[in-house]
Amino acid sequence: MATQDIPQDVGGGRASLFYDPKVRGIFFQILVVVALVAFVYWIIGNTVENLKRANIASGFAFLNGRAGFDVSDTLIAFDSDSTYRRALLVGFINTLVVAAAGIVTASILGFLIGIGRLSHNWLIRKICTVYVELFRNIPPLLVIFFWYFGVLSVLPLPKESIELPFGSFLNSRGFYFPKMVWGEGSMLVPVALLLGIAMSWFVARRAKQRQMATGATFPVFWTSVALIIGLPFLALVATGFPLSFDFPQKSTFNLTGGLQIKPEFLSLYLALSFYTAAFIAEIVRAGIRGVSSGQSEASAALGLRSAQALRLVVVPQALRIVIPPLTSQFLNLTKNSSLAIAIGYPDLVAVGGTVLNQTGQAIEIVVIWMVVYLGLSLITSAFMNWFNAKMALVER
Amino acid sequence: MSQDIGYVRTEMALPQPAPLRERGPLAWMRKNLFANPFDSALTIVGLVIVAMILPPLFNWAIVNAQWTGTDRTFCATVAQGGIQPDGWSGACWAFVKAKFGQFMFGRYPLDERWRVILVAIMFVALLVPLLIPRVPRKGLNAVLFFLVLPVVSYFLLIGGVFGLPHVETPLWGGLLVTLTLSFVGIVVSLPVGILLALGRRSKMPVVKMLCVIFIETVRGVPLITVLFMASVMLPLFLPAGVSFDKFLRALIGVSLFASAYMAEVVRGGLQAIPKGQYEGADSLGLSYWQKMGLIVLPQALKLVIPGIVNTFIGMFKDTSLVYIISMFDLLGVVRQNFSDAAWASPQTPASGLVFAALVFWIFCFGMSRYSIFMERRLDTGHKR
Numbered sequence: 151m152a153t154q155d156i157p158q159d160v161g162g163g164r165a166s167l168f169y170d171p172k173v174r175g176i177f178f179q180i181l182v183v184v185a186l187v188a189f190v191y192w193i194i195g196n197t198v199e200n201l202k203r204a205n206i207a208s209g210f211a212f213l214n215g216r217a218g219f220d221v222s223d224t225l226i227a228f229d230s231d232s233t234y235r236r237a238l239l240v241g242f243i244n245t246l247v248v249a250a251a252g253i254v255t256a257s258i259l260g261f262l263i264g265i266g267r268l269s270h271n272w273l274i275r276k277i278c279t280v281y282v283e284l285f286r287n288i289p290p291l292l293v294i295f296f297w298y299f300g301v302l303s304v305l306p307l308p309k310e311s312i313e314l315p316f317g318s319f320l321n322s323r324g325f326y327f328p329k330m331v332w333g334e335g336s337m338l339v340p341v342a343l344l345l346g347i348a349m350s351w352f353v354a355r356r357a358k359q360r361q362m363a364t365g366a367t368f369p370v371f372w373t374s375v376a377l378i379i380g381l382p383f384l385a386l387v388a389t390g391f392p393l394s395f396d397f398p399q400k401s402t403f404n405l406t407g408g409l410q411i412k413p414e415f416l417s418l419y420l421a422l423s424f425y426t427a428a429f430i431a432e433i434v435r436a437g438i439r440g441v442s443s444g445q446s447e448a449s450a451a452l453g454l455r456s457a458q459a460l461r462l463v464v465v466p467q468a469l470r471i472v473i474p475p476l477t478s479q480f481l482n483l484t485k486n487s488s489l490a491i492a493i494g495y496p497d498l499v500a501v502g503g504t505v506l507n508q509t510g511q512a513i514e515i516v517v518i519w520m521v522v523y524l525g526l527s528l529i530t531s532a533f534m535n536w537f538n539a540k541m542a543l544v545e546r
Numbered sequence: 547m548s549q550d551i552g553y554v555r556t557e558m559a560l561p562q563p564a565p566l567r568e569r570g571p572l573a574w575m576r577k578n579l580f581a582n583p584f585d586s587a588l589t590i591v592g593l594v595i596v597a598m599i600l601p602p603l604f605n606w607a608i609v610n611a612q613w614t615g616t617d618r619t620f621c622a623t624v625a626q627g628g629i630q631p632d633g634w635s636g637a638c639w640a641f642v643k644a645k646f647g648q649f650m651f652g653r654y655p656l657d658e659r660w661r662v663i664l665v666a667i668m669f670v671a672l673l674v675p676l677l678i679p680r681v682p683r684k685g686l687n688a689v690l691f692f693l694v695l696p697v698v699s700y701f702l703l704i705g706g707v708f709g710l711p712h713v714e715t716p717l718w719g720g721l722l723v724t725l726t727l728s729f730v731g732i733v734v735s736l737p738v739g740i741l742l743a744l745g746r747r748s749k750m751p752v753v754k755m756l757c758v759i760f761i762e763t764v765r766g767v768p769l770i771t772v773l774f775m776a777s778v779m780l781p782l783f784l785p786a787g788v789s790f791d792k793f794l795r796a797l798i799g800v801s802l803f804a805s806a807y808m809a810e811v812v813r814g815g816l817q818a819i820p821k822g823q824y825e826g827a828d829s830l831g832l833s834y835w836q837k838m839g840l841i842v843l844p845q846a847l848k849l850v851i852p853g854i855v856n857t858f859i860g861m862f863k864d865t866s867l868v869y870i871i872s873m874f875d876l877l878g879v880v881r882q883n884f885s886d887a888a889w890a891s892p893q894t895p896a897s898g899l900v901f902a903a904l905v906f907w908i909f910c911f912g913m914s915r916y917s918i919f920m921e922r923r924l925d926t927g928h929k930r
Contacts, residue, residue: 179752186756193783200782271585272578273592287910288903289863292877296903299884299895485768491870499770512778519771520763527766 197513204510212509213238219504221496223412234505241501242522248418248497249484249526255423256483257476260430267435278431285428290486293425297417298493308400317397318408325411326398333392342385343378350374414495418487426483430476437472438464470541477534481527488523498522607900610636612893616644622891638897641889649879649901652719658711662722665699669725677916679923692733715793719874721905723793727800727865727875732858734801739808740847744838746809747816757809764806769864773799777871796868804861811853815846848924855917859910866906877902 167173201208213235220230224240225247266278285293303322306312311319311326318327332339350373357368386393398408441464449459490497499519506515567573580586612620612630621638622628630636642649651659672691675681703726706712718726745757764772776799780790790798819842827837847854869878880898883889 175750179750182752182756196785197782199786203786269588270578270581271588271592273596274588277592277595283911284907287859287863287907287914289866289877289906291866291869292899292903292906295877295881296896296899299881300899301896303895304892481766488768488770489867489870491770499768499774503774506774506778512782516771516775516779519774520767523768523771524763524766 206510208511208513210514212511212514215509217505218508221501222494223415223496234509237501237505238498238518241496241498244490244495245484245487245497245499245522248415248422248490248495249487251419252422252426252483252487253480255419256426256430256479259423259427261434263427263431264434265438267431268438282428282431285425286432290421290425291489291492294417294421294489294493297421298413302413302417311400317395319398319400322413323410324413325416326408327411328395328397329409331394331396333394334389336389336392338385338389339382342381346378346381349381350377353377412495414490414493417493418490418495422483422486425486426479429479429482433472433475433479434468436475437468440471441467466541470538473534473538473541477531477538480534481530484526484530485523606635607637610634611639612636613639614643615640618887618889618891618894621889621893621897626891628891636893637900638889638891638893641883641894641897642901644889645879645883645886645898648883649720649876651722652874652879653717654713654719654722655711655717658705658713661702661705661710661713665702668695668698669729696730696733715791718793720879721876723868723873723875723878724862724865727797727868728858728862730797731800731804731861731865735804735808735857735861736854738801738805740812740843742805742809743812743816746813761806761809764803765810769799769803769867770870772803773867773871775799776802792871792873796871796873800861800865800868803864804857807857807860808854811850811857812846814853815848815850816842818849819846851921851924852917855913859913862909862913863906876905 214233216230217232217234217237218230219237221228221237221240223244225243226236226240228236228240263278263281266274267282269275269278302324305320305322308319308321308323311321314320316328318325320326350370353368353373354370357370361367396408398410399406445463445467446459449463450456454462487497488499491500491503494500502515502519506512563569567576579589615621615638619628620640621630623630623632623634625632647656647659651662654662672687672695676684676687676691681687701707702710703718703722704713704715742757742761745753746761748754748757773796776795777792780795780798784790823841823845824837827841832840865875866877868875869881874882880902883898884895
């Protein structure tokens with residue numbers, strides 16, 4: 151056997167500190183921190199100087215100043231004498247409203263289209279594919295513009311409104327529909343509704359307990375429907391129908407009465423729903439395809455009907471795949487609602503932009519935006535993580 | 547001996563045609579459109595939807611469309627002060643035709659537009675061979691495309707040297723801005739995103755924390771706030787007298803935003819690489835950068851090509867948001883031209899938007915198809 155001289159570390163002691171990964175790591179991190187601190191110090195110095203020169207006082211005191219502008223779409227009382235704080239609150243509420251409405255519609259539409267893409271029906275499959283490929287590949291801002299400039303603003307004037315069923319109207323100033331006016335004693339209805347929900351929850355619990363103990367099933371769904379719809383209806387009958395409708399009326403130049411949804415809201419809401427639905431459809435499709443066909447075959451072998459198999463076996467497993475990407479789509483929709491500024495719907499960014507132009511408090515406004523959107527993101531992801539954990543596979 | 551046997555078939559029997567129920571368009575329809583009553587109902591609903599959308603769309607876009615014209619009268623009805631009969635509704639392609647130059651170049655001076663066209667030709671001439679796998683000399687091609695082309699384009703588009711007149715960026719617009727923003731965004735965001743992803747998985751807590759804070763903050767806010775920040779706050783951060791070009795500020799905003807998303811995509815790839823690969827590289831004595839560059843990243847990036855292209859597509863679509871900080875990309879120019887009094891008619895907005903949608907759609911759809919092609923090509927069959 152040939153021998154080989156292995157050079158020994160003649161120094162005998164430890165290797166140079168220069169080659170110690172730990173030491174190098176610490177050194178490098180100190181370097182990063184020093185560079186960062188220096189950079190931030192430089193930026194803050196510049197900013198303070200710039201602000202001083204522009205005579206802008208930093209801090210959030212400006213929020214108490216008089217806004218002096220009107221907001222076209224408000225859910226809480228607001229006029230030009232209100233404070234900037236209130237204006238931003240109005241914008242925040244509008245953001246929440248349009249995001250919530252968009253999320254609900256986009257989910258429903260997305261689920262339908264996603265299932266449609268897996269349909270056995272050739273025509274339905276093709277229609278859904280075209281929809282998805284169309285909306286996935288154009289910018290959301292363009293969709294918003296299309297609804298606003300291409301569709302809603304070319305609708306007829308109020309004088310020639312398009313009449314829709316249930317006494318509602320559509321014209322270039324928006325969508326008008328009857329307002330429900332609640333009379334005396336109508337407080338009983340929401341109470342009955344709450345009672346119905348509580349009772350159906352209780353029934354569902356008892357039914358599950360009984361099924362676990364004896365195996366006997368109970369028609370929970372229909373009982374709940376009867377309770378939730380029936381009880382408020384009974385309450386209505388008992389109080390003698392204290393409900394009337396305020397129908398929108400055509401007058402010479404405008405419609406009076408009823409409730410109006412402005413075209414800005416309508417186009418933003420429709421565009422966000424249509425755009426996000428395409429992405430949700432793809433997620434749903436991937437989720438359903440992700441459940442192996444053995445699962446539905448096995449449930450058929452167990453004697454479950456196809457609706458039961460879908461509800462008890464396939465959908466719960468598909469949801470597990472669907473929820474994480476669905477969360478990020480909901481967040482995307484919320485963030486995309488900031489495009490409202492392009493068509494003048496007063497959401498948080500639009501109102502903030504107005505405030506920014508009036509006061510010049512750029513840093514404060516951007517900080518408010520970031521805090522609000524980050525907060526919304528964190529809350530949504532926290533909720534979805536909780537839901538995800540609840541749905542996740544229970545491993546042994 | 548075959549002669550002794552009573553019957554031996556010497557040639558194959560011709561295959562029988564499938565039963566009539568199983569072939570032909572009728573059978574196809576029965577199987578794919580009318581399999582059961584519910585299916586039939588769905589088909590009818592689908593037919594109604596198609597009938598409601600396609601013929602009116604065809605009429606609007608082709609039959610009733612106004613292809614030629616010099617001003618708004620060609621695209622307005624008599625009641626609106628035009629030449630079309632009352633109740634007319636059709637696309638106003640004349641508007642798109644008249645404004646085509648603006649949609650492509652914005653307000654770039656007419657005499658200087660050859661520079662943009664030259665850049666576009668170079669861009670296509672370098673991009674196409676890069677995309678076709680069979681064409682050799684990929685390395686040289688990539689160097690030309692990612693290093694030489696940006697420098698040459700910079701001098702060509704901005705000018706001010708070699709006797710070319712200076713063209714300010716506020717004059718830029720249309721597809722030129724859209725493509726410049728996306729190209730720079732793509733070229734910047736991929737390396738920055740990789741660095742951020744590596745930082746996020748680093749063992750150094752400070753580096754890791756900084757990367758996490760950056761990525762999560764940027765991903766948690768809308769692009770508009772990032773653009774606002776770039777356009778309003780960046781000037782505040784700089785010392786007096788130093789000012790940034792507005793276009794450059796938008797570029798910085800878009801690139802930072804895309805980098806954060808890219809980082810998350812790349813991180814997904816890094817996580818999917820088995821630990822043995824990292825350990826194998828370590829045991830070979832490779833340094834950190836050798837390990838990442840030679841072993842981990844080539845595998846990780848290949849895994850996440852669909853995600854990377856999706857980020858590119860998202861960024862391409864998001865460039866339209868610069869309209870909000872009053873810059874005019876393709877969509878912005880189209881939008882700006884709605885208010886042109888010479889062309890304002892009820893049909894103008896829809897026509898312009900359909901044109902813009904078509905352009906965006908072609909680019910995005912092309913990118914997504916190419917990513918599917920690449921994914922198949924690079925698939926080494928190691929999937930389990």
